[in-house]
Amino acid sequence: MDNLFAERINALRQIMESNGWDAVVVSGSDPHSSEYPAPRWQQVRWLCGFTGEAGDLVITRDHAGLWTDSRYFIQALSQLEGTGVELHKTRLPDSISIPSWLSDKARTVAVDGLCWNVAAIEEITDALGEGGLVVDVPDMLQTLWEDRPMIPVTPVTTLDVDTFGGISRQEKLSWLRKWMLLEDVDRMLLTSLDEIAWMLNVRGSDIDYNPLVISYLLVSQDEVRWFVKKPSAFADPDTLDSFNELEMDDIIVDDYDAVFFALSDFSGEDNPVTLFVDPSTLNHHLYSYVQDSYPPEMLRCGTSPVILQKSIKTISEIDNLRQTHIDDGAAMERFLYWLETEVASGREITEWEASEMLTSLRAEIPGYRGNSFENISAYGANAALPHYSTPEEGSSFIKPSGLYLVDSGGQYLTGTTDITRTVPMGECTNLQKEDYTLVLKGMIDLSMAVFPKGTAGCQIDALARMPLWKAKRNFGHGTGHGIGYYLCVHEGPQSIRYQYNPQPLLPGMVTSNEPGLYREGMHGIRHENIVLCKEAGSSEFGDWLDFETLTCCHIDTSAILPELVDKEELDWLNSYNEHVFRTLSPLLPEHIAQWLRIKTLPLK
């Protein structure tokens, strides 16, 4: 296997040599800056075997390097073995970015301009400086990658807002058009797949775990044009109905590739129009077409307003989300009950079996449309990889001691879930208990936060870390990410991170709360709930916000060191577990409800 990747890289090096390129930079993303690309664009994986969700590859004549963040350090080291590819760690204080690294090592850098956004290519161009050259070679790997997958064409469905929440596409378009008028924008190009799905109330399955349709959307005051692979006449009836519905709503459906011609044609000297694009998701290759036809003064580059609008869930979406988290929590409880009783009874359960069982329990929920990401089912030291990928073959057995971590979520017509529970399977070491308790304290402290309107997630991130920090422990990932509504499990613009992000948390935003602690070779812990940012009233000191925890699944108290927990935290925990019991027990079989009663008895 190792040789295969080294061979592929060498083949690419030959192309480099014959073209006079000093370096090739291969993106881990797709033409829409998606976090998870469809197989066609998993070029980094094809070249070096790394399966992590974030990673870019740089190949020069004498070096090959993978840039990825702390979630994937351990995994990358293991997967890159023998490929000759070295790990470059990102998001560390002394990290060197790809552009900086390239600056003194290459003059001519080739990229697949389809898979890099404008901002990224500008960074590389700036870093190369005068005399540097970025060569755009769309579908660069095409000649090497013989069985490269096609652009996926999968069933498409439309969402009925009366049943599934949210607001109609016509209302959304009318909001966007008002924004365009205010901003003096004649045409607006949406390039991010989740923005397009949200805008049109369409969902597909072109990308695993992400209910998206690979497409572009061009909106003007009098026309909406959707560039997408059209279904054949033999497609499933729901897909055909969906396209009909869109066309009845005056959405013009055009071919996916037609976007290039549309953007070349659209501007004229007689009647110049302004075009808005978001350089953070517009790909470099398409941008070069835009630049050829739109003079700079007619181009508006900025952050798409859809991102913020989409992050603020509507009342009907929130109502649905509450119920979806209850249903999802009931499946989780069935799973946790099954796991505990099976392992206690001496059956040998693997991480993979557990993961499959959890998926099958979720699949019973009405409206289930798949998982929202690949289940992380990790026992013992495996959980020290925050994004462990459970192998189908040869995954570890879950033993009746230590900690098992399960991070999973569902896609439902009524929302997206994401939950992590760390489960004490039996006897735990004192260090495990300490880590378990400190991480939990952080999650609780953040859950209890109240903060003035205008506060950004980065201003309260330290709450979730301080219990760990006081013990000189820390975790390398963010504390919270936004979550879509039957959309991507990661979305912006808000986050709860150590890094600066000025976006205030707004009422209606849904964010994860997931501190963790990872000890390589020992154990990994993460406690993750989804929280809704809500109005918490006003006082003479201003307007206040707080969090409502949407996730509804008990937190195991058996690994808690009670002496480390203060009264306020304990009260929160006991009241949360009691709430979980009261909410879920009517939905569970009698024997599981009885088990849950025991699991949720107040601590201390």
Place this chain on the structure above:
Amino acid sequence: MDNLFAERINALRQIMESNGWDAVVVSGSDPHSSEYPAPRWQQVRWLCGFTGEAGDLVITRDHAGLWTDSRYFIQALSQLEGTGVELHKTRLPDSISIPSWLSDKARTVAVDGLCWNVAAIEEITDALGEGGLVVDVPDMLQTLWEDRPMIPVTPVTTLDVDTFGGISRQEKLSWLRKWMLLEDVDRMLLTSLDEIAWMLNVRGSDIDYNPLVISYLLVSQDEVRWFVKKPSAFADPDTLDSFNELEMDDIIVDDYDAVFFALSDFSGEDNPVTLFVDPSTLNHHLYSYVQDSYPPEMLRCGTSPVILQKSIKTISEIDNLRQTHIDDGAAMERFLYWLETEVASGREITEWEASEMLTSLRAEIPGYRGNSFENISAYGANAALPHYSTPEEGSSFIKPSGLYLVDSGGQYLTGTTDITRTVPMGECTNLQKEDYTLVLKGMIDLSMAVFPKGTAGCQIDALARMPLWKAKRNFGHGTGHGIGYYLCVHEGPQSIRYQYNPQPLLPGMVTSNEPGLYREGMHGIRHENIVLCKEAGSSEFGDWLDFETLTCCHIDTSAILPELVDKEELDWLNSYNEHVFRTLSPLLPEHIAQWLRIKTLPLK
């Protein structure tokens, strides 16, 4: 009195009219962007009577407005009464800055370019846009202000680093010159008074509470030129000695105003040199000279490196600071004992008397050189003004109930102190106790923080606010400011604030920790200690920092609601008070030590 200010503003309006100016913007600062200007530059005060430490005035033909922040809202409203000047609140979410406000109200704006820094004038110029004009009229008020004070000339002293800590001016100059070489800077102009005092190890008393000498400093590789009002031959011996010492150290002393000619002359076509200036403290008027003689490519504008270097106290400075805070704390304890016994015995003490008593106790400390700011001695509702100015005549009596707030500090040859204690004088209402306890919890929570290297103050500010936030209460000022070493009581670059400031807290930085709570017409509470940022060791998760509390003065436990305090906070408080008792009791008379023993008995 009111009429006087209205008359002055009207006189200025006549000048405006005859010159065709639409607006005059009057700065609350001096030619060095000092926070506290000498009387000569208290132009805002002279024009409208406002005595707050931060405030700028805008006068148009039909409007006069004072821009100031929440510390001064109540005071400004009271002082501006009858002047016709309206209050414009700054640092609020919907605050409109002076440049934005002016943008659609004026085309021609006159300023005293000496008292505005480059950055501020650039903002105004940008806001006015095309067709707008900023007219620089140095000493604009000269003709109206008949008895305007002169530029002060006060005694100057040099600091012996062996006795008073820090490092020698030669070492500092050599550090700066190395920095200049690295940054390709031939000449460096220092314009901020505390940077100059730090650089040369000189102190003066040109500005109340700030041991500064009004001057500029120009450093090149082969020359150091100090532009300052020279002492007459009849000046005090220490001043004359100080100037001699500087000249023996090859510091060329030149006249204060000669800086204009020096910067006009210095650059030549034959031998072009680069000049570094910091636009945040360089005044607009001097900058216009610089711009006339230095072509843009020879000008380096940026943040002076002295600011960061100065903020990191040396080991000898830190040793001295610890002792200085002990001495200062002993004076505070004498004061608090005196206050409690006097008031309890029925004597009628005014805020002013208390303030004077406190100053006289500090004055007994060897090395005392004055207060570091005007004592805030405020009883009851007066304390609701975070920067209450205690009047000499007619200040309130301190009664044996409710809360008395005293915020004060000393300038010593061995450091600067700043401490606030809120003193329960007897019976307190439940609301007073709640506020007292919640503010204290915030101060303690921040004191106990441990955080990874690289963390900025704004990332941990929420710790000091969360106990208040949870009760939907808040305070409008920052939580912590840097403090100079026998220098300004406020210094950068670090801060602990709600607002973004990316400067990481570094070992050796000294910062205040001072949450508060203010209820207009009722009471004001602030608990303030000075904390030193220190290395706290390393772990597999990185390098850690924490705080050592330097302030040494007990915290009164009588107004604490123990049920609101968690165990960790209680332990911190009891251990702090015990530390204060053990440290100070040997320095206090027996009866005060006995009193302090009672005051510091552990709570609960």
